[in-house]
Amino acid sequence: MVQQIQKIVIVGGGTAGWMAAAMLSQQYQDRVSIQLVESDAIGTVGVGEATVPGMRVFIRELNISESDFMKATNATFKLGIQFKDWKSLGHSFYHPFGGYGAPISGLDFYQCWLQLKKNGYDFDLEDFSLCTQLAKQNRFAQPDLESDTELSRFNYAYHFDASLFAKFLRVYAEARGVERIEGKISEVNLRTDDGFIKSITVDNCGEIDGDLFIDCSGFRGLLIEEKLKTGYEDWSEWLQCDRAVAMQSLNYGELAPYTKSTAHTAGWQWTIPLQHRTGNGYVYCSRHISDDEAIATLCKNVPGEHLTEPKVIKFVAGIRKKFWNKNCVALGLASGFIEPLESTSISLVQSGIDKLLVFLGDLVLDPKQVNEANRLNELEYQRIRDFIILHYKANSRDDTQFWRDVKNMPVPATLKKKIDTFKSDGSLLGYEMESFLDSSWLSMYNGFDIIPDNSKNLIPKQDVSKVIEVFNKMSNAIRLGVEYAPTHQEFLQDMGIK
Numbered sequence: 001m002v003q004q005i006q007k008i009v010i011v012g013g014g015t016a017g018w019m020a021a022a023m024l025s026q027q028y029q030d031r032v033s034i035q036l037v038e039s040d041a042i043g044t045v046g047v048g049e050a051t052v053p054g055m056r057v058f059i060r061e062l063n064i065s066e067s068d069f070m071k072a073t074n075a076t077f078k079l080g081i082q083f084k085d086w087k088s089l090g091h092s093f094y095h096p097f098g099g100y101g102a103p104i105s106g107l108d109f110y111q112c113w114l115q116l117k118k119n120g121y122d123f124d125l126e127d128f129s130l131c132t133q134l135a136k137q138n139r140f141a142q143p144d145l146e147s148d149t150e151l152s153r154f155n156y157a158y159h160f161d162a163s164l165f166a167k168f169l170r171v172y173a174e175a176r177g178v179e180r181i182e183g184k185i186s187e188v189n190l191r192t193d194d195g196f197i198k199s200i201t202v203d204n205c206g207e208i209d210g211d212l213f214i215d216c217s218g219f220r221g222l223l224i225e226e227k228l229k230t231g232y233e234d235w236s237e238w239l240q241c242d243r244a245v246a247m248q249s250l251n252y253g254e255l256a257p258y259t260k261s262t263a264h265t266a267g268w269q270w271t272i273p274l275q276h277r278t279g280n281g282y283v284y285c286s287r288h289i290s291d292d293e294a295i296a297t298l299c300k301n302v303p304g305e306h307l308t309e310p311k312v313i314k315f316v317a318g319i320r321k322k323f324w325n326k327n328c329v330a331l332g333l334a335s336g337f338i339e340p341l342e343s344t345s346i347s348l349v350q351s352g353i354d355k356l357l358v359f360l361g362d363l364v365l366d367p368k369q370v371n372e373a374n375r376l377n378e379l380e381y382q383r384i385r386d387f388i389i390l391h392y393k394a395n396s397r398d399d400t401q402f403w404r405d406v407k408n409m410p411v412p413a414t415l416k417k418k419i420d421t422f423k424s425d426g427s428l429l430g431y432e433m434e435s436f437l438d439s440s441w442l443s444m445y446n447g448f449d450i451i452p453d454n455s456k457n458l459i460p461k462q463d464v465s466k467v468i469e470v471f472n473k474m475s476n477a478i479r480l481g482v483e484y485a486p487t488h489q490e491f492l493q494d495m496g497i498k
Contacts, residue, residue, distance in 0.1 A: 003327070003365040005211045006032060011185065011200065011223055012216030013038035015162050016332030016349045018169035019058070020214050023353050025176035026062055032363055035210070036173070037181045037202055049162050049279045050078060050259045050272050050343040052435075053097050053155040058350050062172065070497050072168040073160035074275040077257045077488060079135040081342065083447060085263040088396045093447030094258070095342070096131035098143075098154025099439040104470050107458045110442060112467055114426050115455040121468065125446045127475045130154055133482045135258040141485040151477055157343070159259065159272045159279075181205055188227040196326045197223060212365065214356075215330040219337070224320055224330040231321040232336075238389045239317035240406060241267050241339055245294050245310045246281040252304035257488040261341060263395075264297055265289065266402040270340065275497065277307060283339050288402040315339075319381045324370050329356055336381055341391060344384050344435065351380060351435075379433035386415040387436045387444070393419075394448035419450070426452040 008024060010017050013036060021036050028034075059069050069075065080096035087093070101109035113123060126132045131154040134140060144152045174180060187201035199209035200223075215223040224230050236242060251273060260271035267284030282298040289297075295310045319336035323329065331352045338344055355377060359369040392406035393415075411419075414431065421429040422445055428438040444450075459467050486494065 002367075003211065005360065005363040005365055007210045008032055008034045008212045008214065009200065009208060009210035010034065010036040010214045010216060012218065012332075012334075013166060013170070013180075014216060014218070014332070015166050015346060016334075017214075017216035018166045018173060019346075019349050020216065020331055020353055020356075021173035021178045022062055022169040022176075023058070023357070025173050025178050027357055028363065029176065034173075034178045035181055035208060036178055037183065037185065037200065037208065039182060039184045041184065049274070050159050050270070050340070051157040052343055052347045053157045054347050054350055055157055056155075064172070067495055067497065069168070070158070070160070070492075070495070073158075073164045074277075075158045075160035075497075076255060076273055076275060076492065077140050078157040078159050078259060078343075079131050079140065079154070079257045081259045081261055082135065082256075083261050083263075083391075085397075086261070086268070086391065086395055087448050089399065093443070094126060094129075094132045094135055095440060095443045095447070096129050096135065096154065097156055098129055098131035099150065100125055100442065101128040101471075101474055102150035104467055108456075111426060111456045111458050113471075114452060115457055115459055116464070116468065116471070117451070118455045119464070123471055123475075125442075128471075128478065130478045130481055131156075133478055134485060135256070137482055138254045138256055138488050139482055139485040140257045140488040140491045141481075149477075151474060152481065156257075159274055161274055161276075181208065185222060188223055190227070194326070195228075197227070197328055211327065212360075213328045215328055215334045216332050218333045219315065221320065221330060221334045223328045224323075224325060224334055228325050228328055230325045230330075232316070233318050233321055234316055235318040235338075235385055236316055238392075238409065238411060239339060239385070240285045240287070240392075240402075240409075241283045242315060242317070243286050243291065243294070244281050244283045244313045244315070244339075245291070245298050246279070246313065247298065247302065247310045248307040249278050249280055249302050250305040250307060251276070251278055254487070255489045255492070259343065262301070263397070263403075264301075265400045266294075268341065269298060269301055275492070278302075278304070283341070285402055288400070317385075319378065322374050323352060323377045324356075324359075324373050327365060335377075338381065338384055338388055341388050342384070342436070347435070348381070348384075352377065376433055379431070380435060382412070382414065383431060383434050384436070386412055386418070387440070389415055390419070390441075390444055394444065394450060396448070423450065423452055425454045425456055 084092045143154050183202040183205050185200050189199045191198045197213045199207045262269045266288035270281045272279035280302045284294045315337050323335040332349050355373045359373040397403035418429045
């Protein structure tokens, strides 16, 4: 049955709750009443401080200036992720927010590169990524959108303080009419006729009714799971890490414009540089290492002064069987969890909000639209899942049981088909709802030294020398562009941010 939405109740604050409140208040303005219920006594996870380029779109849609956002959240720029010791000990590569090279007389750059490599010419693919080369030298420049060459086109994201981001969005949302209610929820009340959520009971506030409820209550899933019994699909057979320990430290050394991911014996460590501090964490598999050992490993590998005590977070990788059940939409940790290896946590909140706006349409709750939103959400999670699994499956390490286990594990059929297709001739297979596009998959294949068996041989023999000359010009142009760019810290200072 189609229902009109006049009042939205958001359960939980934090990043997910206030992102939803900000965007809904901006999009619907005075057309719907919005209340957000949260308790200062209930903490938030507080990680998820690295983002993907879609965050730029979110800020722009809220009509917030980049400099205002960055000043308010102690943000820095992010060009991509460095992966250290993932393929093998001592090996490092980058996943940049940009592509490689430019087409040569209409020919695909990667296929030309692959053909030359098969014929003995040793060009490093990363030399043809301006994004990667900037990151390697701790430099930053915004992409030239007016340029007529693909070499200068790339994207970027941010690192920011998640708690400051939530506070920033709270001010934004409350200025647009969102009402914040302080208190703990003691009861969730269902309608007797259809099982939809009728209201929530809040300590000291009484009953709060609504037409649409957004569950941002974290792993608990107070509405979506505890009350509606939606169910959870466990992906730990592929994503075997089930815990993380997080802590903050003072900045140390140069301010890097990228996230660092360093593989350890039973998982990996994140390093996220902000203006005022660094976020650190160790994501690990508890079957291979104890909490105490994980804490010791993290502390040993965090240079500089430690600002907070290590905090252990338990999780099960997977997805809620429906992120939209009846009149309840789950966002953030309430909707599912994929480890933050590619900084997708906040991105999935954003895309969940996008689906809500698209399929809620003109504030009408339509079961057919809800079903389509759920279908697309499941596909999006599965695509990200496969991309993350690739990081583990492709490793060449043999030094610990954890890395041997993930290297030898079977993978989803969708991922196997992608890998097999690429190994054949370098073709990049894409599915519906891909969050990571061809250049991202290419960075992983290249970083893990997965080289196709065959190339498409696009370059005639007589033109090989001409193509080599073009390759050299491309790499030189990128090198000169990097030399011209300021350091990351200088760029922030020029913006008046740091």
